[in-house]
Amino acid sequence: MVSVAPLQYLSTRDAAPTPARLGFDEVLLAGLAPDGGLYLPERVPVLSPEEIAGLAGLPYAALAARIVAVFAGTRIGALPLAPLIAESYAGFGHAAVAPLKELDSGLWLMELFPGPTLAFKDYALQLVGRLFEALLTQRGTRVTIVGATSGDTGSAAIEACRDRDAVDIFILYPQGRVSEVQRRQMTTVSAANVHAIAIEGNFDDCQDLVKAMFADAAFRDRLNLSAVNSINWARIVGQIVYYFAAALALGAPHRPVSFSVPTGNFGNVFAAHMARRMGLPIAELVIGTNRNDILARFLASGRMTIGGVEPSLSPSMDIQVSSNFERFLFELKGGSGAAVAAAMQEFRATGTLPVSEAEWCLAQSLFTGHRVDDAGTRESIAATWRASGELLDPHSAARRDQTIPMVALACAPPAKFPDAVEAATGMRPALPPHLADLLTRRERITVLPNDIAAVQRYVSNHARPLAVPARRAGGAA
Numbered sequence: 424m425v426s427v428a429p430l431q432y433l434s435t436r437d438a439a440p441t442p443a444r445l446g447f448d449e450v451l452l453a454g455l456a457p458d459g460g461l462y463l464p465e466r467v468p469v470l471s472p473e474e475i476a477g478l479a480g481l482p483y484a485a486l487a488a489r490i491v492a493v494f495a496g497t498r499i500g501a502l503p504l505a506p507l508i509a510e511s512y513a514g515f516g517h518a519a520v521a522p523l524k525e526l527d528s529g530l531w532l533m534e535l536f537p538g539p540t541l542a543f544k545d546y547a548l549q550l551v552g553r554l555f556e557a558l559l560t561q562r563g564t565r566v567t568i569v570g571a572t573s574g575d576t577g578s579a580a581i582e583a584c585r586d587r588d589a590v591d592i593f594i595l596y597p598q599g600r601v602s603e604v605q606r607r608q609m610t611t612v613s614a615a616n617v618h619a620i621a622i623e624g625n626f627d628d629c630q631d632l633v634k635a636m637f638a639d640a641a642f643r644d645r646l647n648l649s650a651v652n653s654i655n656w657a658r659i660v661g662q663i664v665y666y667f668a669a670a671l672a673l674g675a676p677h678r679p680v681s682f683s684v685p686t687g688n689f690g691n692v693f694a695a696h697m698a699r700r701m702g703l704p705i706a707e708l709v710i711g712t713n714r715n716d717i718l719a720r721f722l723a724s725g726r727m728t729i730g731g732v733e734p735s736l737s738p739s740m741d742i743q744v745s746s747n748f749e750r751f752l753f754e755l756k757g758g759s760g761a762a763v764a765a766a767m768q769e770f771r772a773t774g775t776l777p778v779s780e781a782e783w784c785l786a787q788s789l790f791t792g793h794r795v796d797d798a799g800t801r802e803s804i805a806a807t808w809r810a811s812g813e814l815l816d817p818h819s820a821a822r823r824d825q826t827i828p829m830v831a832l833a834c835a836p837p838a839k840f841p842d843a844v845e846a847a848t849g850m851r852p853a854l855p856p857h858l859a860d861l862l863t864r865r866e867r868i869t870v871l872p873n874d875i876a877a878v879q880r881y882v883s884n885h886a887r888p889l890a891v892p893a894r895r896a897g898g899a900a
């Protein structure tokens with residue numbers, strides 16, 4: 424049996440001698456800690472090899488229920504979690520949920536795109552949307568989720584929150600700077616609680632507007648603002664599951680397996696790292712980066728210094744400051760919130776994160792950095808196509824071959840990036856049937872200037888009142 428003792432959470436920046444601890448529900452709703460830190464469990468739950476062996480052969484949703492229970496217990500408020508988890512994955516377009524394909528001897532591809540928006544973000548967000556709805560409905564209240572997207576996260580968050588009574592969601596995207604498929608995945612959702620807003624600016628402007636809304640305490644409280652971006656701990660939990668699924672399928676706990684993870688905000692690879700700390704026998708964790716290679720440079724040189732963000736064929740990895748790295752930094756700093764807070768302050772002030780020789784060596788012992796530029800991405804897509812007849816999207820192309828079984832994560836289908844795939848292979852991938860008519864669906868377009876007052880006015884005018892009439896007999900639990 425997997426232990427279900429309730430875990431407590433603390434902030435990576437809590438500098439108090441005895442850091443405050445919160446339960447999973449509070450951490451879910453809060454997203455970011457008030458001190459600017461990210462939430463982590465106070466201890467990592469470790470499963471014995473026997474416990475891991477006992478998970479082999481479970482259907483994906485049952486495995487997810489076991490893993491989520493380790494972090495959240497078996498209930499959300501008064502409601503049992505297992506049915507919510509089953510529902511989260513029932514709509515995925517593959518019975519295995521996270522299917523593995525053998526590309527070459529010992530080299531596997533885990534296809535993480537059978538979810539409703541074809542993004543691996545669906546694995547966590549489909550669950551997180553349901554957790555929000557269940558908890559808030561029991562509490563008789565509502566949240567206003569605001570977020571910025573450069574493409575994929577927005578549609579996955581919208582799909583997870585659409586038609587939910589306890590949630591209004593506002594997603595800002597840079598006008599003219601997301602692909603047509605990505606824009607339409609947001610603007611063709613007709614649910615009344617969904618608001619996709621094109622901002623006359625770039626992605627950084629959108630992020631700054633979101634930060635400014637959170638920084639306005641009166642606005643934040645009046646609308647009960649919340650976030651579902653990858654700093655939310657529940658998203659990490661939702662991603663740990665597929666590492667277990669893949670490793671178990673390839674022989675864990677008796678055989679080790681390695682993973683190659685295309686990395687942007689460090690959320691996905693941090694979930695892999697957690698799975699390893701939980702006892703899953705993961706040999707190597709490869710951090711795939713594109714030309715925005717701050718993480719690969721850090722592993723190679725010990726210096727983490729911010730550069731400018733440059734556009735690439737894999738836009739979801741065009742990130743310099745990986746927000747989830749702070750969770751790993753907490754570990755590097757020996758679990759000292761004060762040291763993390765000081766390091767983050769210096770990083771912000773100087774552009775360089777203070778990391779000692781010993782901390783760098785520890786990081787090197789846990790992760791391998793692998794940088795693939797645009798030319799390498801094209802080459803890798805073409806070589807895989809020739810060798811196995813599989814089309815890879817440009818994000819999945821960041822990977823490496825190994826002797827221990829290597830699972831390369833395919834986080835997006837090739838059809839989301841048809842131009843790059845066609846240029847590399849001559850094949851133009853088609854969208855799956857449920858999205859085939861996306862390009863002819865009716866869009867609702869809202870454009871706002873890059874102006875915080877205009878955006879706040881719009882959000883205020885379109886968010887519903889916070890109190891939700893309790894629907895369940897017995898009222899708010």
Ligand SMILES: *Cc1c(COP(=O)(O)O)cnc(C)c1O
Nearest residue numbers: 686687688689690691739818835
């Ligand atoms: C979000 C995303 C990434 C980056 O994942 P992180 O968890 O931010 O590291 C990589 N590839 C694709 C296709 C994505 O959508």
